[in-house]
Amino acid sequence: MELTKALYAPAEVAALVGLSSDTILSYIHAGRLFAIKLSARTYRIPQREVARFMGQAVAPSRMIVDPRGGEAAAAALQARLDSEHRKPVAR
């Protein structure tokens, strides 16, 4: 099943997997399903988490080593951040 939304409400996930909204909320409260809490009663579940919950394969994240080395990367980061302070600031 293709997931077309970026974020899902618990009721939408419940409909996708054939469970009740209360069950989905209990999974969220138990930490079995990751959700972003917007208020006491409002949650949004990212598409990737819904896919995992449905047993769909997701591309793995990864840690890589930057071949430039620390000094070059630090200089590049500093230059990028400095450049923002040379732009005209709108008022």
Add this chain to the structure above:
Amino acid sequence: MTAILSEHDLHQRAASALALLDRLAEAEATDTGSAGDERVITVRANVPLDAPFQRAFFEYAESYERAAPDAWRMTGYSYEYQQRPPPGRRAHHRHDPWGTHAHGVDPRDPAREDHFRDIELDVFEAHGEFLRLYARGEPVDCAGLFPLARER
């Protein structure tokens, strides 16, 4: 955050940040390693976002200097959240000589990008703020932010 982190703590910190973004999308962490006296760790992810946007971009970069043979002191950070397109943005930066400050771009008025006062934040605090901005799905605004003086 000027605390000194051991090599192990730094690895754990990078892994934790990667895990945060892995909840949202395929994420990538880049570590320049411990060979030199400076080090940069960057974690980023491009995340689906519903209309009127297409994508959200999260990027957390931290620079460190060697404080001891097996210890690192943070020298700066850049925590970014962007809505694409249009270019909504909230960012928290700390870098010399500007110190701690925030950036904000309201996608309804992108030409008005500005620099704002900020307090020092940890990556996990910034991520919490960005997550809420992301989940609301509304254009980022700069309400409640105080512009820095122009000479900064």
